[in-house]
Amino acid sequence: xxxxxxxxxxxxxxxxxxxxxxxxxxxxxxxxxxxxxxxxxxxxxxxxxxxxxxxxxxxxxxxxxxxxxxxxxxxxxxxxxxxxxxxxxxxxxxxxxxxxxxxxxxxxxxxxxxxxxxxxxxxxxxxxxxxxxxxxxxxxxxxxxxxxxxxxxxxxxxxxxxxxxxxxxxxxxxxxxxxxxxxxxxxxxxxxxxxxxxxxxxxxxxxxxxxxx
Ligand SMILES: Nc1ncnc2c1ncn2[C@@H]1O[C@H](COP(=O)(O)OP(=O)(O)OP(=O)(O)O)[C@@H](O)[C@H]1O
Numbered sequence: 001x002x003x004x005x006x007x008x009x010x011x012x013x014x015x016x017x018x019x020x021x022x023x024x025x026x027x028x029x030x031x032x033x034x035x036x037x038x039x040x041x042x043x044x045x046x047x048x049x050x051x052x053x054x055x056x057x058x059x060x061x062x063x064x065x066x067x068x069x070x071x072x073x074x075x076x077x078x079x080x081x082x083x084x085x086x087x088x089x090x091x092x093x094x095x096x097x098x099x100x101x102x103x104x105x106x107x108x109x110x111x112x113x114x115x116x117x118x119x120x121x122x123x124x125x126x127x128x129x130x131x132x133x134x135x136x137x138x139x140x141x142x143x144x145x146x147x148x149x150x151x152x153x154x155x156x157x158x159x160x161x162x163x164x165x166x167x168x169x170x171x172x173x174x175x176x177x178x179x180x181x182x183x184x185x186x187x188x189x190x191x192x193x194x195x196x197x198x199x200x201x202x203x204x205x206x207x208x209x210x211x212x213x
Pocket of ligand 1: 012017035036037038039040041042043044188
């Protein structure tokens with residue numbers, strides 16, 4: 001199993017956000033967490049990424065307990081959760097190149113940075129600084145960096161943020177290719193088309209989760 005979550009309870013202070021949540025995600029599968037604002041989707045993703053400690057329950061990712069400090073965990077998992085910090089002296093192209101340089105060796109079939117830049121329509125701004133990009137272009141760059149890194153598990157929090165219709169379709173296309181490479185994805189989304197490309201799990205404000213198929 002790529003992700004196994006069993007009996008998970010999450011909260012902040014005396015506020016319990018999720019209680020007794022369980023979920024399994026297989027390699028080659030994408031699960032979309034869907035639910036209203038404040039239901040706990042981001043908190044759940046942060047927990048699976050090792051950034052939020054559970055009150056109760058277990059989470060294993062790629063066969064090992066979640067440990068953000070472990071090299072094996074960081075190599076297996078790519079998390080696109082919060083806003084990314086940019087290197088002011090590097091161009092768009094250099095950001096994507098850097099991600100790949102730091103994550104060698106790469107499988108032959110993995111994306112090349114120029115292909116990713118073209119797919120995400122960033123080739124025309126490849127020599128610009130991220131500071132000069134629009135918010136949608138910056139989101140595309142964040143996606144390029146997430147997919148440039150070889151991984152077995154992808155965690156995405158609202159990857160559709162700031163994207164136009166074409167950009168949202170590109171997320172679906174990239175995700176399909178990633179699943180075809182036996183990657184697994186867990187994502188939070190408010191985009192119906194993206195959710196349709198995934199198995200949907202409802203995260204309800206009543207603090208219980210229910211699978212809808
Ligand atoms: N750092 C924090 N400290 C305290 N409470 C928090 C914190 N982050 C989130 N919460 C609370 O936890 C609950 C779940 O928030 P979370 O961000 O996980 O929801 P979400 O489902 O991702 O919402 P959205 O669809 O708006 O992104 C909310 O009630 C929120 O107020």
